[in-house]
Amino acid sequence: xxxxxxxxxxxxxxxxxxxxxxxxxxxxxxxxxxxxxxxxxxxxxxxxxxxxxxxxxxxxxxxxxxxxxxxxxxxxxxxxxxxxxxxxxxxxxxxxxxxxxxxxxxxx
Amino acid sequence: xxxxxxxxxxxxxxxxxxxxxxxxxxxxxxxxxxxxxxxxxxxxxxxxxxxxxxxxxxxxxxxxxxxxxxxxxxxxxxxxxxxxxxxxxxxxxxxxxxxxxxxxxxxxxxxxx
Numbered sequence: 001x002x003x004x005x006x007x008x009x010x011x012x013x014x015x016x017x018x019x020x021x022x023x024x025x026x027x028x029x030x031x032x033x034x035x036x037x038x039x040x041x042x043x044x045x046x047x048x049x050x051x052x053x054x055x056x057x058x059x060x061x062x063x064x065x066x067x068x069x070x071x072x073x074x075x076x077x078x079x080x081x082x083x084x085x086x087x088x089x090x091x092x093x094x095x096x097x098x099x100x101x102x103x104x105x106x107x108x
Numbered sequence: 109x110x111x112x113x114x115x116x117x118x119x120x121x122x123x124x125x126x127x128x129x130x131x132x133x134x135x136x137x138x139x140x141x142x143x144x145x146x147x148x149x150x151x152x153x154x155x156x157x158x159x160x161x162x163x164x165x166x167x168x169x170x171x172x173x174x175x176x177x178x179x180x181x182x183x184x185x186x187x188x189x190x191x192x193x194x195x196x197x198x199x200x201x202x203x204x205x206x207x208x209x210x211x212x213x214x215x216x217x218x219x220x221x
Contacts, residue, residue: 004150008148034209036210042214043198043213043214044210046208046209046210049209051208088151090210092208095141095153095166096141096210098143098150098151098152100149101151
């Protein structure tokens with residue numbers, strides 16, 4: 001079993017839709033929970049992070065962490081074609097572990 | 109500010125050849141790491157370093173060597189390339205091992221034939 005599980009998709013939605021991306025994990029030692037965004041043929045870039053359980057909002061993006069269920073989510077409101085990318089969840093304890101990444105396409 | 113620089117961007121190797129992927133960062137980060145990215149597998153940690161002279165293995169270290177003689181540089185060596193090492197390789201640096209923000213290079217696309 002992988003430490004971090006993420007459905008690779010692909011996921012295709014119309015412009016303006018609400019997008020929900022999710023990951024589950026098995027290591028209860030993880031402390032920081034991150035979402036990275038990766039455009040085609042580029043390196044990943046940090047989008048949002050959350051420490052421990054709770055919600056964090058940044059514009060159209062909301063990250064949620066439920067440590068009791070070992071489940072994290074990223075919500076994108078009013079999705080735009082520019083949001084089309086691969087979204088990777090990541091978590092840290094002594095080092096950083098990534099999910100498989102979900103490829104998202106937002107169609108105009 | 110260049111951030112993390114990887115060279116080369118593309119490489120084709122024959123089975124059995126060796127090569128070194130270069131990685132340099134100019135942010136004075138102590139923690140550096142190498143990942144490989146394969147379809148459906150996400151980023152998998154190959155090796156990492158918590159400072160000059162200190163390296164350790166990640167999830168998938170077999171077939172790769174690293175060394176860290178300076179804070180800035182963290183090269184990855186493929187000893188005897190195999191087709192299973194065909195992948196996209198990313199180098200990253202963090203401001204500390206438990207830092208939540210990793211800065212990635214642009215990647216090296218390696219094909220082993």
